Amino acid sequence: MIQQRFIELGEGYSDIYELLELMSTNSHRIYKSYIFSSGDGPAERLSFAVSFSPARADSHYMPIYICREGITYSADKPSKRYNLFVEHAEAMNASPIRVEVKHSSQFAEKDLFYQYIIGILRLNHLLPPLQ
Template structure:
């Protein structure tokens, strides 16, 4: 079975995180993995939240919803948004997987960035293999 995964950008992690949380709650049984994508930009640690869902019904489409790089990342003093993401993951019985990646500003366009992230996730067996 060939899975067609696609990133769907919800925003930059401000109010859009609540949409991501609602998607997680209403599709809890479809969650494949949740990701905490760690990166650095202008000397500051930031992260993205992403959640991959299993294809619906007989579909081959795997959506990966992402809140892109708007969340400060500090392990010792976590932001409210990071705490909420972790709490929502726990409520859905999923552990977010931390993955260190390059910042999207290293790429000419988002499509290239998403291909890069897809490759990292697939290489680490976090997405289904190509067939």
């Protein structure tokens, strides 16, 4: 059975560069990239994430690296970090898939938030199903 787990890098300020580096050095393993958007007051908050295929054929671990809810999004003026993530993902042939989700503050624990997102991704066939 493939185990899918989120690994939180931070909130997307300077740690987005770590996410981009992970994408570059593991480009052959990128499964999909995602932009999770959630409403938090008047501003939409974005999380950037990338799922990677297991490292080896006999491995059953699929990491999903995420920069959680640190970027405020406005359609009038997208942030530079948003543009940077989209451009980098497209250069890796992994155009980000935008998914609307609840804000993590609506969950008692971060683990419940991540289980919720994994459920949404599986239902939409954006992650492989449990085997």
